[in-house]
Amino acid sequence: MFDYLLSLFGYRFFQYAIVGGSIAALTCALIGLFVILRKESMIGDGVAHISFGGIALGLFLGVNPLVMALVFSVIGVLLISYMRRRGLAQSDSAIAVMLAIGFSTGLIVISLAGGFNVELFSFLFGSILTISGFDLALIAFLGLSALLVVGVFYKELLSMTFDEEASRLMGIPVGLLSTVFNILVAVTVVLSIKVVGMILVVALLVLPGLTALQLDRPFRGTAIFSILVGVACVLSGVLVSALFDVATSGVIVFTLVAVFLFTAAYRRI
Amino acid sequence: MMEKAEPIIEVEDMTVSRSGEKVIEDANFSVYRGDFVGVVGPNGGGKTTLIKAILGVLPRDSGSIRLFGEDIDSFESWNKVAYVSQDAVNFDQSFPLSVRELVSLGRIRKDNIGRRLTSDDWGRVEAVLKFMGISDIADKRIGQLSGGQKQRVFVAKAVVREPQILFLDEPVAGVDPETQERFYMKLSNLNSQRGVTVIDVSHDLSAVFCRMSRVICVNREVNVAEITDEEKFASALKRVYGEHFHFVFHEHMCEGLFEDV
Numbered sequence: 327m328f329d330y331l332l333s334l335f336g337y338r339f340f341q342y343a344i345v346g347g348s349i350a351a352l353t354c355a356l357i358g359l360f361v362i363l364r365k366e367s368m369i370g371d372g373v374a375h376i377s378f379g380g381i382a383l384g385l386f387l388g389v390n391p392l393v394m395a396l397v398f399s400v401i402g403v404l405l406i407s408y409m410r411r412r413g414l415a416q417s418d419s420a421i422a423v424m425l426a427i428g429f430s431t432g433l434i435v436i437s438l439a440g441g442f443n444v445e446l447f448s449f450l451f452g453s454i455l456t457i458s459g460f461d462l463a464l465i466a467f468l469g470l471s472a473l474l475v476v477g478v479f480y481k482e483l484l485s486m487t488f489d490e491e492a493s494r495l496m497g498i499p500v501g502l503l504s505t506v507f508n509i510l511v512a513v514t515v516v517l518s519i520k521v522v523g524m525i526l527v528v529a530l531l532v533l534p535g536l537t538a539l540q541l542d543r544p545f546r547g548t549a550i551f552s553i554l555v556g557v558a559c560v561l562s563g564v565l566v567s568a569l570f571d572v573a574t575s576g577v578i579v580f581t582l583v584a585v586f587l588f589t590a591a592y593r594r595i
Numbered sequence: 596m597m598e599k600a601e602p603i604i605e606v607e608d609m610t611v612s613r614s615g616e617k618v619i620e621d622a623n624f625s626v627y628r629g630d631f632v633g634v635v636g637p638n639g640g641g642k643t644t645l646i647k648a649i650l651g652v653l654p655r656d657s658g659s660i661r662l663f664g665e666d667i668d669s670f671e672s673w674n675k676v677a678y679v680s681q682d683a684v685n686f687d688q689s690f691p692l693s694v695r696e697l698v699s700l701g702r703i704r705k706d707n708i709g710r711r712l713t714s715d716d717w718g719r720v721e722a723v724l725k726f727m728g729i730s731d732i733a734d735k736r737i738g739q740l741s742g743g744q745k746q747r748v749f750v751a752k753a754v755v756r757e758p759q760i761l762f763l764d765e766p767v768a769g770v771d772p773e774t775q776e777r778f779y780m781k782l783s784n785l786n787s788q789r790g791v792t793v794i795d796v797s798h799d800l801s802a803v804f805c806r807m808s809r810v811i812c813v814n815r816e817v818n819v820a821e822i823t824d825e826e827k828f829a830s831a832l833k834r835v836y837g838e839h840f841h842f843v844f845h846e847h848m849c850e851g852l853f854e855d856v
Binding site for chain 2: 363478479481494495543
């Protein structure tokens, strides 16, 4: 069994899966912690559904589906921000509206294309072992860009996550940074679609942070633990799924849920 | 030394409404550098509304506000200002922040956005933790603190900005008298030794009378009075609380309040 696992590391597709999965997990764990603390967990699910329209259109037009998903998701979060700012809809309602638009667009495009195809399934449910060289380059570029932005504006994001009004009175450009942060969420969701699929991406975004929050640590410690949980669960999910030949995204999310439940139970003992 | 000549807040003909009802009407007053001002008035009288309108958080129906000579609508000098809101302590108690992390956020300034805090910033954080007497709880999570400790932590976050003016909205509400006394001692030091102008919304009339130089009385109308003697202070209060109220000042009520603690 050990020899079999070691031999897998010799294959390029497996190397891509390990590297791509780790970058997605790291980005999701960090951005997801801010998302939880901003009480906006559903934006991850909303963006994933918005991206469905982009994926379908990309497959229909023969353009890279992840690139189209990124375009749809970024436009989607900008419209969500616009609706909130203009008072057209509350946060959850704005997400619901954009989710409906993105998903219905996808359904129309699929019906025009003559029905479902196998490739679409890989985006719906994830297909980490089919990450191509281009996908990996895109995931690495998007992930590192998102991490760089969070690294640069770490204290400002933390401040406005804790108290928006106080942050505004400190001269922090809260409106601009909120929009930037929502774009980061869109980027993070899209780069994770190949890893766990758009249906389960919210789990990769939320569960590592939620697990880390059980430990009652200060922010820095919570962020580090969130990242460790996310990366460890993705890597172990990939390995376990390869050993037992089961769906990788399912194992990854199942592992995340198990670690969360264990940590929550441990805290209460 | 107080330099009364320089107004740092100038409010002219300001009217503010909330939910269609006038809460502040036709307010005209100035606050000068070095002032230690108490804002008093009955519940619902408009004290918090007044502070939030001055800071531009709430829109006003009419009138103008100038902070440090700048119109509040285009105000940019937020480095000079610090504010502790009435709701500051009502944060999400599970939020993962230590006292030190929270206080350090007060060092965010317009000129260091997108940059890491420097060793000088961290040095000032440690100095303020010590000044506020909260060094021993610096690594504790803020959700684990008592009410009095939370108040001090949020004031520390404001003080670490090294502001020229400090707005406090009921900073010691619900805190025991001893903690209140220590807290006002710190505020007096900030005002007298560091020249910070302090505007403090308070229900504690004795604290206002004993420690502050001026009082802003708010009950829809806004009146400002110098606190020079009991008679003037009582007369100012009667204008907002009503003629049927009698304010009794004990001869020794301010004794001991300025002893170092």
